[in-house]
């Protein structure tokens with residue numbers, strides 16, 4: 284996907300305002316997420332492969348917090364089940380408008396329905412695949428269990444939830460190490476110390492990371508009895524929860 288280079292935090296900002304998924308972010312988003320989330324491309328490709336395996340005939344696949352639709356497009360390429368459509372949801376109007384503008388029809392079997400809505404308010408029905416790719420971390424902690432319960436209730440037996448998140452670590456040394464290594468990763472991707480620290484401030488209280496133990500406990504409480512991490516690169520991980 285084409286993208287401008289992310290330089291939103293390159294110059295000293297007098298006041299750091301809270302991070303928002305607005306037009307300025309949308310313009311640089313593919314570059315930003317690629318250079319900020321270790322393993323992002325590998326996760327996107329694997330989401331496609333998982334959708335190929337888990338999508339069921341006469342079902343829906345959901346991409347919740349779809350941004351510009353990278354996971355949706357990866358799923359569309361791999362879904363072969365009949366009457367299996369993708370529902371892509373994001374509450375940023377800027378994201379949804381750009382995704383609709385970029386979306387071109389192709390020969391794929393799966394249809395794509397893009398909705399501008401809060402994922403806490405959408406209904407989940409007949410779901411064979413549900414993707415929360417770095418989205419739950421932006422949902423208030425108090426609302427997370429209800430959202431996961433709703434997803435579980437709306438899923439078909441044999442369905443999969445793919446949950447990717449920035450992780451926090453209960454062990455202080457592990458937390459320090461992973462934060463530090465992510466910082467080095469971003470430097471290697473060309474971000475300056477100033478960009479890294481201003482972005483960190485903008486995300487404070489917006490991106491709320493939790494430990495794998497907390498995620499697993501909550502997923503199990505929501506009904507998923509089988510939960511594992513299938514991918515991890517420093518403090519960025521992707522989990523699979525099976526119904």
Ligand code: GEK
Pocket residue numbers: 304316347348349350351352353354372373374375378400401402403415416417418421422
């Ligand atoms: C990808 N999944 O490229 N309802 C709907 N959307 C929301 C909500 C909410 N309550 N909260 C946040 N979002 C994508 C990347 S980005 C991750 C996901 C990142 C949306 C928000 O508008 C943004 O587009 C997305 O979740 C998070 O695979 O930027 O680190």
